[in-house]
Amino acid sequence: MMRVVYAQSGDLKAIAKCHRSAFSDSLSSKLGLSYCIKMLNWYIEGQGKFLFSIMDNGECIGYCGGATRMPGANLGSASSLAQYTMIKGLIAICVRPWLFFTKEAKANYEFVFRNIKRKLGLEKKRTKPPKPAPHYDSMATAGLVVIGVSPQYQGKGIGSQLLQEFERKAIEMGIKHLHLSVKETNDSALRSYLRNGWKVYENLNGLMFLEKFL
Numbered sequence: 001m002m003r004v005v006y007a008q009s010g011d012l013k014a015i016a017k018c019h020r021s022a023f024s025d026s027l028s029s030k031l032g033l034s035y036c037i038k039m040l041n042w043y044i045e046g047q048g049k050f051l052f053s054i055m056d057n058g059e060c061i062g063y064c065g066g067a068t069r070m071p072g073a074n075l076g077s078a079s080s081l082a083q084y085t086m087i088k089g090l091i092a093i094c095v096r097p098w099l100f101f102t103k104e105a106k107a108n109y110e111f112v113f114r115n116i117k118r119k120l121g122l123e124k125k126r127t128k129p130p131k132p133a134p135h136y137d138s139m140a141t142a143g144l145v146v147i148g149v150s151p152q153y154q155g156k157g158i159g160s161q162l163l164q165e166f167e168r169k170a171i172e173m174g175i176k177h178l179h180l181s182v183k184e185t186n187d188s189a190l191r192s193y194l195r196n197g198w199k200v201y202e203n204l205n206g207l208m209f210l211e212k213f214l
């Protein structure tokens with residue numbers, strides 16, 4: 001029987017396996033199971049974050065993670081996650097140095113080096129934000145940071161079930177605005193978001209930014 005389960009540390013291995021099957025080509029998956037577990041742990045540590053999965057007979061077939069963002073917050077979820085997983089990520093890269101030269105890693109060099117500097121306390125203090133604040137910066141919002149369904153369960157409505165649970169959770173937390181980003185080439189994900197009432201508000205360098213008001 002399928003059920004939604006809010007993750008605790010004992011569930012992270014099953015969710016990490018699901019993540020690695022849903023995102024088999026991603027750098028995070030290639031960095032190994034224990035890196036993925038650390039990454040998923042970010043969602044269940046601290047306030048304002050959540051991670052849930054859909055379990056079917058003890059197997060995780062889909063999962064979704066979100067993080068709330070309060071007005072004016074200056075560290076987005078990607079940087080916060082990078083800070084949290086930095087040591088584990090560097091160890092995983094040392095064991096698999098070829099990954100450092102992959103296309104996905106290269107595309108993230110600037111982001112990674114900025115976060116290493118920040119971790120070491122070497123980042124220069126900014127007097128103004130590096131890029132325009134998102135248009136929703138003045139309201140509490142929940143970011144859908146990750147969503148994945150195991151390939152053999154895709155196309156059966158599981159993604160929609162996860163999106164509905166994400167909304168239910170946000171409402172429970174008193175949040176009325178949701179946001180996410182997705183590559184414009186990710187047709188199946190984009191279709192799923194649009195079908196579930198999300199709207200595109202920006203398309204920047206191949207990345208689509210979507211939102212939904214609750």
Ligand SMILES: CC(C)(COP(=O)(O)OP(=O)(O)OC[C@H]1O[C@@H](n2cnc3c(N)ncnc32)[C@H](O)[C@@H]1OP(=O)(O)O)[C@@H](O)C(=O)NCCC(=O)NCCS
Pocket residue numbers: 022023147148149150153154155156157158159160161181182183186188189190191192193195
């Ligand atoms: C994005 C992702 C989570 C969507 O999951 P999904 O379960 O396939 O998505 P949906 O629930 O929207 O279902 C999609 C299809 O199932 C069909 N479907 C079948 N039964 C359904 C039901 N009961 N309810 C809703 N849809 C159903 C839909 O019509 C839809 O078909 P279409 O894509 O041909 O239009 C999944 O494709 C995935 O894990 N991708 C890899 C990871 C990824 O890219 N994540 C997003 C990064 S931003």
